[in-house]
Amino acid sequence: MTTMNTTTEAAVSKPAKLTSKQLPKATPWIVAVASILVAIVISFIAFGGFNIPVVAVLAGLINAIAVFAVSASYEGRRKAVDRIATTIVTSTFVLACVPLISLLWLTVSKGGAAISGDLLTRTMLGMKGVLDQQYVAGEATLAGGFYHAIVGTVLITLAACVISIPIGVLTAIYLVEYSNKNRLGKAITFLVDVMTGIPSIVAGLFAFALFSTIANVLLPGAAGIAKTGFTAAVALSVLMIPIVVRNTEEILRLVPMDLREASYALGVPKWKTIVKIVLPTSVSGILSGVTIAIARVIGETAPIMVTAGFAKTLNWNLFSGWMSTLPTFIYDSQLRPVSPGAAALASSERAWAAALVLVALVMVLNLLARIIAKVLAPKAGR
Amino acid sequence: MPISTQTTESGPTGPGSTPESGQKPPQSPATRQQKAVVRPGDRIFSAATLIAGILILVILAGVALFLLAQSKDTITAQISDPSQITGGKGFFSYVWPLVIGTLISAAIALIVATPFSLGIALFTTHMAPRKLAPVLGYVIDLLAAIPSVVYGLWGIALAGNLTGFYLWLSKWFGWIPIFAPAADGSVSQTGRTLLTASLVLSIMILPIITSLTREIFLQTPRLQEEAALALGATRWEMIRMAVLPFGKSGIVSATMLGLGRALGETMAVAMILSPGVLTASLVVSGNQTIASEIAQNFPEAAGLRLSELITVGLVLFVITLLVNMGARAIVARTSVKGS
Numbered sequence: 005m006t007t008m009n010t011t012t013e014a015a016v017s018k019p020a021k022l023t024s025k026q027l028p029k030a031t032p033w034i035v036a037v038a039s040i041l042v043a044i045v046i047s048f049i050a051f052g053g054f055n056i057p058v059v060a061v062l063a064g065l066i067n068a069i070a071v072f073a074v075s076a077s078y079e080g081r082r083k084a085v086d087r088i089a090t091t092i093v094t095s096t097f098v099l100a101c102v103p104l105i106s107l108l109w110l111t112v113s114k115g116g117a118a119i120s121g122d123l124l125t126r127t128m129l130g131m132k133g134v135l136d137q138q139y140v141a142g143e144a145t146l147a148g149g150f151y152h153a154i155v156g157t158v159l160i161t162l163a164a165c166v167i168s169i170p171i172g173v174l175t176a177i178y179l180v181e182y183s184n185k186n187r188l189g190k191a192i193t194f195l196v197d198v199m200t201g202i203p204s205i206v207a208g209l210f211a212f213a214l215f216s217t218i219a220n221v222l223l224p225g226a227a228g229i230a231k232t233g234f235t236a237a238v239a240l241s242v243l244m245i246p247i248v249v250r251n252t253e254e255i256l257r258l259v260p261m262d263l264r265e266a267s268y269a270l271g272v273p274k275w276k277t278i279v280k281i282v283l284p285t286s287v288s289g290i291l292s293g294v295t296i297a298i299a300r301v302i303g304e305t306a307p308i309m310v311t312a313g314f315a316k317t318l319n320w321n322l323f324s325g326w327m328s329t330l331p332t333f334i335y336d337s338q339l340r341p342v343s344p345g346a347a348a349l350a351s352s353e354r355a356w357a358a359a360l361v362l363v364a365l366v367m368v369l370n371l372l373a374r375i376i377a378k379v380l381a382p383k384a385g386r
Numbered sequence: 387m388p389i390s391t392q393t394t395e396s397g398p399t400g401p402g403s404t405p406e407s408g409q410k411p412p413q414s415p416a417t418r419q420q421k422a423v424v425r426p427g428d429r430i431f432s433a434a435t436l437i438a439g440i441l442i443l444v445i446l447a448g449v450a451l452f453l454l455a456q457s458k459d460t461i462t463a464q465i466s467d468p469s470q471i472t473g474g475k476g477f478f479s480y481v482w483p484l485v486i487g488t489l490i491s492a493a494i495a496l497i498v499a500t501p502f503s504l505g506i507a508l509f510t511t512h513m514a515p516r517k518l519a520p521v522l523g524y525v526i527d528l529l530a531a532i533p534s535v536v537y538g539l540w541g542i543a544l545a546g547n548l549t550g551f552y553l554w555l556s557k558w559f560g561w562i563p564i565f566a567p568a569a570d571g572s573v574s575q576t577g578r579t580l581l582t583a584s585l586v587l588s589i590m591i592l593p594i595i596t597s598l599t600r601e602i603f604l605q606t607p608r609l610q611e612e613a614a615l616a617l618g619a620t621r622w623e624m625i626r627m628a629v630l631p632f633g634k635s636g637i638v639s640a641t642m643l644g645l646g647r648a649l650g651e652t653m654a655v656a657m658i659l660s661p662g663v664l665t666a667s668l669v670v671s672g673n674q675t676i677a678s679e680i681a682q683n684f685p686e687a688a689g690l691r692l693s694e695l696i697t698v699g700l701v702l703f704v705i706t707l708l709v710n711m712g713a714r715a716i717v718a719r720t721s722v723k724g725s
Contacts, residue, residue: 057551086620093513096505097522103589104529107540114543174438182432183439192439194714195446201643201710202703203650205677206449209699213452242445249442275431303533306652306677310684331535331653338539339657359536370531 025079032087035074039066064095108363115360118146118353124361127152128316133343136350146350148342150358152318153333156233157365160312160329161302163237163322164244169294171241172248179249180256181278199246208307211239215311231313233327239307244297251293255286288380292373299369303362305331330362453700459693472694480694481676481701483664487580488675488702491655492648494584494668495591500641502588503595510596511603512625523600530593538657541586545577545658552577552669566667574671576660581668583658583675587651591644598643602636603629635716642713646706652677676702 043062047055071091076084126149135147175192183189215238216230223229259282267277283290313326314336328336334355341351460477468476510523552574556567567573606629614624630637655678662672680695680702687695 086622089622178435213456
């Protein structure tokens with residue numbers, strides 16, 4: 005009883021503070037600027053000049069230490085730890101943006117410098133090292149182009165879509181509407197997950213192995229004919245199907261059960277309910293998922309190069325002869341230039357121009373997916 | 387046309403309680419009859435979806451089977467005369483340096499990428515201004531959208547800038563075997579080493595680990611977070627006490643999925659790395675990964691060499707399969723526990 009009284013009296017005599025000391029909001033910024041300045045000074049003294057990576061690393065370290073010291077001395081240790089954690093976590097994000105910006109900048113500057121309408125409309129037909137040497141010597145414009153690669157990319161990706169979208173969407177429908185979480189459904193879900201992890205080059209090897217086995221049976225000794233655009237499309241489908249299934253499945257599960265039940269209650273058969281109610285409700289999600297899948301596989305290189313080779317010329321036929329796509333064109337140009345030595349620069353420039361086109365294509369597809377998801381989304385309730 | 391009902395509802399006393407009597411309007415929903423009417427359209431449609439599902443099983447089995455079928459030549463050569471295999475010492479002495487190289491590059495990529503991914507995921511879920519967070523998440527997703535061949539091109543263009551850094555590493559940390567310089571004290575002149583390739587790989591797997599951990603962090607029970615804050619925890623203490631323990635298993639499986647991706651990534655390594663024999667040091671040229679070995683040699687390969695490369699691909703397939711299955715098993719185990 006007496007102890008109770010004393011504690012109460014103590015509390016009354018010294019009113020509890022509801023707030024603790026806190027640094028002004030501008031403090032972190034001031035500390036950051038100060039540590040950058042210190043880092044620059046150190047860089048001049050110790051490294052004899054302004055060295056961006058050194059300054060960045062030093063500034064980061066000094067900033068972390070300074071923030072901790074300032075905060076610990078004024079606000080207390082716990083707040084200091086919080087501040088330093090915030091600083092570190094924020095800097096991981098900033099650091100991750102560095103390669104992204106560098107990559108996009110390099111692609112736009114290098115590709116933008118090289119690209120021209122001619123590159124987009126010509127193929128590598130009749131390309132000779134001499135032409136590149138003339139270009140590097142400044143006597144001619146950049147020869148060659150990657151029209152054939154653009155055509156190949158579009159054809160192979162379309163063929164892959166034709167194969168994988170029906171399989172992917174139907175599988176997702178099976179999983180959501182029919183499987184009732186039975187054994188087969190669980191097995192498919194698990195294997196789709198596993199399929200997502202198949203290395204792209206293994207998918208390519210599979211398609212090649214499949215078609216060269218078939219070719220060996222049909223025409224012994226002619227395994228070479230297995231390398232076609234269609235083989236590449238099959239390889240891409242192996243990569244694309246699991247993405248389509250996963251995205252579609254996720255969307256279908258979002259369709260409210262009430263809609264299905266309302267339809268059943270009106271006596272609509274199950275298949276018609278799926279086709280007329282479930283799919284239209286989720287069409288925006290499915291389409292945007294498919295677009296994401298296309299964006300993913302359109303940049304694949306490894307499966308194409310083992311299944312469709314490296315074509316130098318235009319080939320519209322998916323079922324015979326080698327084909328080139330933008331990624332394989334980039335790889336081939338960069339690593340096996342038309343002309344060795346200094347004139348390899350010309351091949352490299354073509355590669356960067358193709359990279360710009362490819363990156364732009366992928367970005368547009370990603371953007372399109374977002375737009376589709378927004379525009380076609382079912383109208384919300386009243 | 388008779389009005390057909392999916393789940394015919396008819397009371398036991400109601401007239402025409404057989405499913406066929408579709409003309410009858412639904413009776414009072416007192417009792418439900420389980421048996422549904424099956425129409426041809428239903429049969430066809432469900433069969434189509436079932437076939438599509440089974441096709442997935444067939445494809446995955448086909449991947450293993452056809453790779454095995456094409457590996458036949460290698461296996462027979464290995465049994466009859468191992469010296470035919472590249473390297474002249476049989477398949478296993480050919481493949482193990484590749485496996486080690488693959489594991490090393492994937493491990494480095496993972497070690498670099500995981501802390502960054504966790505940081506970015508935390509930043510976008512708990513620290514960034516709420517309105518900005520989705521945009522920032524999209525920026526990181528852009529990293530995933532960029533094709534690997536462009537990463538390769540970028541890596542080649544910038545690899546040379548790393549030689550100074552590698553020289554510095556070998557000077558100060560040369561006593562660690564992985565940073566040891568070559569016998570004459572030099573490092574790779576082009577910078578196209580396994581370390582460069584692994585660093586580029588780490589950037590490529592960063593968005594995958596980030597997006598998976600972000601999902602997990604977003605699922606942290608809000609009440610727990612708010613309870614921690616209400617008890618006076620700072621934001622970091624809240625993250626350490628509520629968010630990270632909740633997401634622990636998710637982080638592990640996200641990292642393993644990133645590992646699976648790093649193991650199978652081909653183009654960046656194939657373009658950046660100038661391959662060579664297996665060496666402990668990562669700042670001199672040398673080493674090779676499975677995927678890159680296939681990509682660099684496949685276009686010219688024929689006969690036994692072709693079969694060898696496909697067999698190597700089978701090895702890669704098995705490794706990534708094990709890693710991915712492990713990751714999924716962790717996810718499955720924890721999701722059962724969590725519910």
